[in-house]
Amino acid sequence: MFIWHILCKWWRSTQHNGVFFGAFCVGVVVLLRLVGAAHIPLVPDEAYYWLWSRHLQWGYVDHPFMVAFWVRLGTTLWGDTAFGVRFAGLLSFGLANLFIFFAARQFFPSQTAVGSRAVWLLNGMLMASIGLIPMTPDVPLFMFLSMALWALAHALRSRGAWRWWALCGVSLGLAVDSKYTACLWGVGLVGYVLLSGGGLWRLVGPWLGGCCAGVMILPTLWWNAHHHWAGLLKQGGRALQWQPERAGQFLGELFIGQLALITPWIAGLCCIGLWRVRHSRASVLLWLSVPMMVIFFLHGMGDRVQANWVWVLYPPLILAGAGYGGRIKGAVMMGAVGSFIIYLQALTGLLPLPAHWDPIARLSAGWQRLAIEVATQARARGDSVVVVRDYALASILAFQKPDGIKIMGLDSRWAYLQGMPQISVQKALFIEDAHYAFAQTDMWRVERYKNRMPVRAYRLEIRQVPSGWQIR
Numbered sequence: 001m002f003i004w005h006i007l008c009k010w011w012r013s014t015q016h017n018g019v020f021f022g023a024f025c026v027g028v029v030v031l032l033r034l035v036g037a038a039h040i041p042l043v044p045d046e047a048y049y050w051l052w053s054r055h056l057q058w059g060y061v062d063h064p065f066m067v068a069f070w071v072r073l074g075t076t077l078w079g080d081t082a083f084g085v086r087f088a089g090l091l092s093f094g095l096a097n098l099f100i101f102f103a104a105r106q107f108f109p110s111q112t113a114v115g116s117r118a119v120w121l122l123n124g125m126l127m128a129s130i131g132l133i134p135m136t137p138d139v140p141l142f143m144f145l146s147m148a149l150w151a152l153a154h155a156l157r158s159r160g161a162w163r164w165w166a167l168c169g170v171s172l173g174l175a176v177d178s179k180y181t182a183c184l185w186g187v188g189l190v191g192y193v194l195l196s197g198g199g200l201w202r203l204v205g206p207w208l209g210g211c212c213a214g215v216m217i218l219p220t221l222w223w224n225a226h227h228h229w230a231g232l233l234k235q236g237g238r239a240l241q242w243q244p245e246r247a248g249q250f251l252g253e254l255f256i257g258q259l260a261l262i263t264p265w266i267a268g269l270c271c272i273g274l275w276r277v278r279h280s281r282a283s284v285l286l287w288l289s290v291p292m293m294v295i296f297f298l299h300g301m302g303d304r305v306q307a308n309w310v311w312v313l314y315p316p317l318i319l320a321g322a323g324y325g326g327r328i329k330g331a332v333m334m335g336a337v338g339s340f341i342i343y344l345q346a347l348t349g350l351l352p353l354p355a356h357w358d359p360i361a362r363l364s365a366g367w368q369r370l371a372i373e374v375a376t377q378a379r380a381r382g383d384s385v386v387v388v389r390d391y392a393l394a395s396i397l398a399f400q401k402p403d404g405i406k407i408m409g410l411d412s413r414w415a416y417l418q419g420m421p422q423i424s425v426q427k428a429l430f431i432e433d434a435h436y437a438f439a440q441t442d443m444w445r446v447e448r449y450k451n452r453m454p455v456r457a458y459r460l461e462i463r464q465v466p467s468g469w470q471i472r
Contacts, residue, residue, distance in 0.1 A: 032343055033093065036133050037086040040346055043363040044392035046135050047399035050075070050085050051471060052417070059223025061230045061416040066178040067137045074135075080399070086135045092143035093132050097122065099146035100318060106153030107282045108323040118322035121269070122314075124335030127261040130342055131308060137179040138311040144175035145182065145315045152189075155205055156281060165205030166212045173216020180235045181312045184292045186213065192287035227416060243302050251300040257307050262317075263338065265331035270317040273324030282323060285316040349450060356436070358450075365450035370458070371400035373446045377460060378405055378429040385428035387466045393433060393458075398472035407472040414469035424467035434459040 042050070052060055052068035053075060059065050074087030097119050104118035122128055132139055148171035155164035172189070175182035190210075193200045200206050224231050243250075259267050278286050292313045296305050321328075345351055346360045353361070374397065378386055384406060388394035391411040398407045408428060414420050434445060434457040448456045 032129075032339075033090055033133055036343060036346060037090060038083040040082065040133065040360070041364040041367055042082050042085060042396065042399060043134055044396040046082075046085055047395035048392060049135060049137075050080070050399055051395050055417045055419055057223065057418050058219040059227070059231055061227075061234055061413045063137045063179060064177045064220045064231070065223070066140045066174065067135065070140050071135055080401075086133065089132065089135045089139040092139055093128075096143040096146040099143070099150040100315065103146065103150040103153045104319050104322045106150070106157055107285070107319055109157075111323065111325060114322050114325070117325075117328055118318055120328055120332045121266055121318050121321050124266055124328075124332035125262050125314075125318075126335055126338050126342070127307070127311075127314070129335070129339035130346075131261070131311070136308065138308050141175055141178040141182060142311055142315070144171050144178060145185065145312065147171040148175060148185070149315050149319065152284065155209075156284065162203075162205040162208050165203075165209035169209030169212030169214075170216055172209075173213035176213070176217045177220050179312070180232065181292075181309060184295060184312060185288055187291040188288040189284070191291070192284045196283065196287065230416065247301040250302075250304050251297070254296065254300050254305045254310075258310055261307060262314075263331065263335045265334055266321065266328075269324055269328060269331060270321035273320035273322070274317060276324055277320055282320070285320045288316045289313060289320075352453065354453070361450040361453075361455055365455050366448035367396050368400050370446060370448045371397050371402045374429070374431055374458075374460075375402035375405045377446065381429065381462070383427060383429045383462075385423075385425050385466075387428045387430045387463055387468065389432055393431070394471055397431075401472065406470055408466060408468040409471045410466070410468045414471060417469075420469045420471065422467065423470045424465065426465060428463050428466050430461050430463040430466070431458050433457075 049067050049071050052065075053071035056068055056072060057065065060068070070088040070092070071085050074089075075081075075084040078084030078087050100118045100122055101115040105115040108114040132142065148168050151164050151168035151171055155161050155168055158164070172182065172185055175185070193206045220231075262270070274286055274289060277283055292310075296310065296313075299305050342360075345353075345358070349358075349361065351358075356362070374386055378384065384404060385408050386397065386402075386405055387408045387410065388397060389410045391409060391413055394407055394409040394411070406423075408423060408425075431446075434440075434443065437443065437445070437457045437459075438447065438454050440457075443457075444460045445457050446460060447454050448458070
């Protein structure tokens with residue numbers, strides 16, 4: 001209670017100085033993220049994007065190119081380390097905070113503290129605390145969407161500001177170059193320009209912005225056109241899945257999961273704010289949000305909506321919540337306490353949770369030791385090649401760079417990486433995930449640990465005449 005009293009008193013003493021407190025808030029979050037980025041080992045998907053950065057090109061079968069360029073920037077400066085892979089993400093999150101701050105002040109100019117409230121809400125979300133540390137396509141996506149909102153807010157305040165419309169288009173195009181879901185913003189923005197009743201479609205600015213967005217996504221379209229539209233078909237094909245008998249489960253997981261990751265209090269503030277802006281100049285936030293909500297709802301009728309997909313919805317939600325002006329002290333502090341607990345567990349493993357209940361350990365712990373053990377097993381049998389079917393496992397083993405061992409991937413997505421050689425050998429050690437099969441005594445296996453607690457088991461066998469792609 002004493003600590004809570006001190007925090008509340010400090011909050012009241014600083015809430016009138018929004019710029020100072022907003023900067024301080026960003027500084028604390030960046031500091032925590034620096035520690036987490038340096039000390040939490042890479043997860044397999046990050047290692048996969050690291051491999052992309054070794055083969056820079058204008059597109060990949062899973063996502064557009066931006067995340068690979070982000071990783072390459074960081075590793076050029078800091079080497080092939082967890083911090084190097086995540087470095088550009090740390091910078092982009094700090095910039096996103098600034099864009100959110102200034103966008104809020106433009107959308108709600110009559111509210112003096114709205115910029116600071118937007119930053120507090122963003123940094124109070126559990127998803128921002130934990131979801132933007134790993135280097136994924138969501139990291140550059142969030143920064144470019146925040147930048148697009150900032151430019152859009154300026155463009156709407158001065159209807160003839162064609163330069164701001166151009167910047168909005170450039171930002172939105174770069175967001176699409178980060179992740180295809182940014183296209184949903186284009187749907188909402190086109191609807192707002194054409195149907196909101198403000199006559200924006202008569203101005204040069206929105207059309208110029210659309211042209212700029214089109215120019216920015218040309219590299220992504222060019223790569224898809226030269227690879228049989230593989231990226232667009234892979235991502236778009238998910239929308240065709242249909243399992244209505246499980247819709248209740250999928251939609252329930254989506255609702256409860258997002259409520260927990262945004263935190264219930266902040267989610268409530270954002271939804272109320274989104275409803276209240278429907279008749280104001282900030283109604284564009286609602287126009288941007290509705291297409292995404294509809295798509296995620298329809299997808300949830302047939303398949304699971306992954307938690308990180310909803311990142312594209314967060315920037316307008318945060319601004320709407322800040323514009324609502326409700327009490328956010330408790331909401332932000334609740335999120336801060338939750339974030340602190342998650343960081344503490346991730347960095348120290350204070351609670352001896354089983355791997356099934358500790359997703360951070362399940363994804364990040366014990367990879368270096370596992371790679372050493374696999375390399376030892378291979379060399380003991382005279383093999384110099386380790387064969388892996390799963391792309392994520394192959395990527396994380398390749399990142400560990402086991403001495404004297406080549407990693408061969410069997411997944412067909414490696415064929416889309418330029419310069420990835422195909423090889424064939426007489427004999428190799430094959431490894432695959434055996435999940436939690438720790439007690440099976442009749443299986444040749446290695447295990448991954450966090451401290452002394454087993455996290456995952458991996459089955460080993462000898463494969464004759466395998467062929468695939470040499471990813472390392």
